[in-house]
Amino acid sequence: MDIERISSNEIKIKNRQRIYQYIRMNGPVSKQDLVVALQLSLPTVTQNLEYLKKAALIDSSRKITNTGGRNATAFTYLKRAKMAIGIYITAHHMNGVAVNLSGDVETMIREQQDFDLDDEGYLKKLGRLVEKVRKEALIKEEDLLGVGISVPGLVSDDGEMVIYGRTLNFTGKTKKEIAKYIPYPCRLVHDSYAAGYIEAWKNQNVKNAFYISLSNSIGGSVIIDHEIYQGDTQKGGEIGHMTVVPKDGERCYCGKRGCFDTVCRAGNLDQYTNGNLEAFFEKLAQKDPKAMELWETYLDYLALAVHNIRVLFDGKVILGGYVGAYIGEYLEELCRRVDEYDSFGEQAKDYVLACHYTKEASAAGAAVFYIDEFLEGI
Structure with missing residues (x-):
């Protein structure tokens, strides 16, 4: 019975x-x-x-x-019946977004703040940012599903601890410590997983994909049958540490040489414009010789990575992150270079996509984990 x-x-x-x-x-x-x-x-x-x-x-x-x-x-x-908040913490900023049940970002707040999880002032400011986003988005406390905190590091399967945070030296930090002044349900999310997840979540035609986050560091996420594949030890998709320059490559923050991160991080481009990536692409549009030279090298390495990912996973390849926000105009040229490696008679234009979320994908993706959980529980 x-x-x-x-x-x-x-x-x-x-x-x-x-x-x-x-x-x-x-x-x-x-x-x-x-x-x-x-x-x-x-x-x-x-x-x-x-x-x-x-x-x-x-x-x-x-x-x-x-x-x-x-x-x-x-x-x-009613897409505003429930809402979630996403926070993305980086080396110099903390970014907050409010996301509705459609995955749309309704409020976005970006604040400059140097990363320091050992500073009570920093943690309090993180809590104030959440409240600021909630109030600006007019979210009632009872309608707030939770706060996803996106971090540039690997996170335990239960969302409770950073198990690898070498980029900002915060390995071992816990949700309890980071969310000390956030009075709502919280979880930690790996930034690349968050960004990749919301791209596939928003586009239900994308069943299998590999998301590449082309930001200050390189990350990735594997989406299989609309779900994130984390691997056995939560390192699935860590394309940033794929070796692409086996001899005499630049040293990566991980301590090894020749990682993909060293050749395709955003800094390889905006170093020419004092850290301003938008200014770099403005110079590129003006056909500035130095900008064009840097971009040519960048595209060569990116094309190689896209080809290898396609061979391994046979799914869509989504380009996101800071550089991904500008990639649309140059997608045709990138695809031409990817096609030079092709072994199966495919065309890259059929599987290489620019990201849908050009701003705050990692923050929005962290929020969407709560949206998804709610929708599944109705």
Whole structure:
């Protein structure tokens, strides 16, 4: 009897989720639309719509115009019914975003602050940033699902501890320490995983992909069947430490030489413009000789990496991070270079994509983990 009861309950939950997701993706819709599209009975649809209305997840105040008779009630989903906040901490900034149930960034705040998790003032400012984002986005405390904290390091599977934080020397720091002044549910998320996850989450046509974060350091994430593959020890996707210059390569922050990080980090470009990447791409657009020389070298290494990733994973390759925000204009040339390595008659333009989120992908991705958890639990 218990097994039958559990099975029946699971069916009810599944039907509720199907109805909600259909409204979310196709609204406004009528009851009849749901009956036909989902092949459910009218009583089942009606019962679940009532549940979703009471939970304040959908709206039924509109009508669908029907030229043949009475206008039907239109059901639409409320994307601000629940919200999540994402924080991204870097060497010199802390960035906060508010994200709705569609994964859209509604509020973005970026504050300059040197990284120092041993400073109480820094931790308090992190807490104030969360409150600032919450209030600016007009999020009620009861509607805040949680705060995802994106960090430039590897994180334990339970989101509780930084297990490798060599970039900023914070290995071993815990969520409890970092979120000391954040009074909401929190979790730590590896920045590259967060950015890659939201790219695949937003584009449901991307089933399998490798996301490359081209920022001050290089990271990556592997998406398989819409899920992040972390590997056996949470190092899946760490493309930054793939050796690409086996002899006489530059020393990486990890201590080894010739890592991909040393040839494709953003600093290899913006070193020419005093750390201003936007200024670098302005010079590149003006065909500045030095900028063009740096870019040529950069594209060569990036093309090699993209080719190798495609051979290994046979999925989409998404280019994000600071450089990825500018890559769209140069995607055709990059694809041409990738095609020179091709062994299977493929064309890179069919699988190499520029990122959707050009700003604060890591912060937004950290928030989306809470959005996803909520949607799965409806």
